[in-house]
Amino acid sequence: MPVNILLVSNSADERQKIIEALSEFNLLTASSEEEVKQVFEEHEDIYLMLLDVDTSAFDGTKLLRFLKSDEKHKYLRTIVLSDCDQRGKAVEDLTLGIVDCKQKPLNFEFLRAKVRIQAEMIKCQETIRKxxxxxxxxxxxxxxxxxxxxxxxxxxxxxxxxxxxxxxxxxxxxxxxxxxxxxxxxxxxxxxxxxxxxxxxxxxxxxxxxxxxxxxxxxxxxxxxxxxxxxxxxxxxxxxxxxxxxxxxxxxxxxxxxxxxxxxxxxxxxxxxxxxxxxLQGMAYRCKYDRDWTMEFVSSGCGSLCGCRSESLLNNKEFSYNELIAPEYRERIWRDWEKALAAKKRFHHEYEIIDANGARKWVMEMGEGVFNEDGTVEALEGIIFDISDRKAMENKLR
Missing domain, CATH: 3.30.450.20 (PAS domain)
Structure with missing residues (x-):
């Protein structure tokens, strides 16, 4: 018997990751309270719900109370997904049908095991009842x-x-x-x-x-x-x-x-x-292989190196990393990355950046490509160090 599972989250990225992790199950999705109610009207055989409560779009507790007030949903089980540990409220929340709480970042293998348990329970109960x-x-x-x-x-x-x-x-x-x-x-x-x-x-x-x-x-x-x-x-x-x-x-x-x-x-x-x-005395990063070097992750060293908050660089929110690179180095860096990736070798380059505060700095970048199974570049990962002091010392010794 296939078990219908409703995933409720207003994060499209989070929904996609969970859908891929739980591909063996029949997963329905909703991103708002109205969509949740509509799904339950269209499907009477939903017995398990994965509820992401880290959203301002709706009140998770209020939604559960509404559902549990209906006799049709008295057997509904809910697994809460949250950034914070929700287990301290276990006794109170169990009256709303919450059977488990999974803390983010999610371990999808662990989540899959928990869902399997609930799915097996539901299958057993339905088999016995019918x-x-x-x-x-x-x-x-x-x-x-x-x-x-x-x-x-x-x-x-x-x-x-x-x-x-x-x-x-x-x-x-x-x-x-x-x-x-x-x-x-x-x-x-x-x-x-x-x-x-x-x-x-x-x-x-x-x-x-x-x-x-x-x-x-x-x-x-x-x-x-x-x-x-x-x-x-x-x-x-x-x-x-x-x-x-x-x-x-x-x-x-x-x-x-x-x-x-x-x-x-x-x-x-x-x-x-x-x-x-x-x-780390530098900035670790993961970026896309594009002309902007679009950052997907930067470490806390971004502040001292680039003179800005990490959020400013992520997904080019305020500016791209390429804009920080001194103009005379941009084309050369792109060509050197092309050569390194074609040979699947590590990238190493020293160049100058102009940080968000206008300060010119020498940096050393070391990185490598992350490749998909078909050999295409998925991302670039590496680290960038501030070597301004070293460069100043080298100039004095000349």
């Missing part, structure tokens, strides 16, 4: 074969504490935890949860028990028998059995250890790169 007459066979098949760990508590006094003899685990849950069903039932949920994650989940679980929220999801660490841990994504929902008292719930688990560790490594790499660039 084929209720054969639910026993379907439930058993899903429970045993679905590639998501499922644990169901049948104990009337369910909690996260000790042993739970009435907890049922499917094969995938057992595989992820690397423990037998008997061991899982004997040691309980707390024992396999990393101590640093226990308080957060306990708070969410108690809110679930009190009926304050209808589900919760989080990334947590579970302890493996050898003393190590792995990252998993958990979704917990209450279960209501007819003629049965007590609190029952299901916990769905997916192994995201590889994606999480890759993401953490990427973030650490980005942090290290940011520290390096901020301390």
């Amino acid at each position: 084929q209720a007459q054969d639910q026993t066979m379907i439930l058993e098949t899903i429970f045993e074969q679905v590639p998501i760990g499922i644990g169901i508590s049948l104990d009337e006094d369910s909690d996260l504490g000790g042993a739970n003899k009435l907890f049922s685990y499917n094969p995938e849950f057992v595989r992820i935890c690397e423990r037998s069903k008997e061991e899982l039932m004997n040691i309980g949920w707390n024992a396999i949860t990393h101590p640093e994650d226990l308080a957060e989940e306990t708070e969410l679980f108690l809110s679930l028990m009190r009926g304050e929220i209808n589900r919760y999801s989080l990334d947590k660490r579970i302890m493996i028998p050898d003393g190590s841990f792995k990252w998993v994504h958990i979704i917990s929902v209450p279960l209501h059995f007819s003629e049965t008292d007590g609190f029952h719930y299901a916990a769905l688990m997916q192994d995201i250890d590889k994606e999480k560790r890759t993401y953490d490594m990427l973030m650490e790499s980005e942090r290290s790169k940011s520290v390096l660039l901020s301390n």
Whole structure:
């Protein structure tokens, strides 16, 4: 069953990147509150929404309240996309159907894994609802074969504490935890949860028990028998059995250890790169291969080198980098870049610029081309240093 997913963002660039990353899914798009309402009128089978809240075009919380006020959208799940960490509002937002929050810049592999989890959940729920007459066979098949760990508590006094003899685990849950069903039932949920994650989940679980929220999801660490841990994504929902008292719930688990560790490594790499660039005595850049040298990225060293804010150069907002190059060097630099790219060699050149404040400076540029698979130039990347002091010293020594 294809799952319709609605992507809501007023950033065309962000929408395109997400569409490409989630190409395996049936993605609908909207960029305004009016378009969102229109899409829901035209499609009644939308159960997952990716909502970019970093916009002044509409109020994301207000939009969710409007949708959840309609009985048709009570099963709508929402993944929030934001520049800032939204997890602190988890309990409040879960009442609006928010099941996850992804912080920008987005790790698209990680986002894809999260969407797959929600899509699998939606598929399971819809399959169960539409084929209720054969639910026993379907439930058993899903429970045993679905590639998501499922644990169901049948104990009337369910909690996260000790042993739970009435907890049922499917094969995938057992595989992820690397423990037998008997061991899982004997040691309980707390024992396999990393101590640093226990308080957060306990708070969410108690809110679930009190009926304050209808589900919760989080990334947590579970302890493996050898003393190590792995990252998993958990979704917990209450279960209501007819003629049965007590609190029952299901916990769905997916192994995201590889994606999480890759993401953490990427973030650490980005942090290290940011520290390096901020301390660099020059300007790192990425630009288009055009006559303006249209800048797509410049480091913070732009201020001291070019005498302007980075934003002034990006996409030629106020002026292009070519306008800063002293006129007598422009054609020579273009020809030297042509030669370097044709030979797929590194570019190295010393020339003069006239910064935004009118100061003339000697600079040294080192860069290289970034090529597509077909060999065409996608962009240029490199670094530009201020060598005015060196040039002044050379002139004195002549």
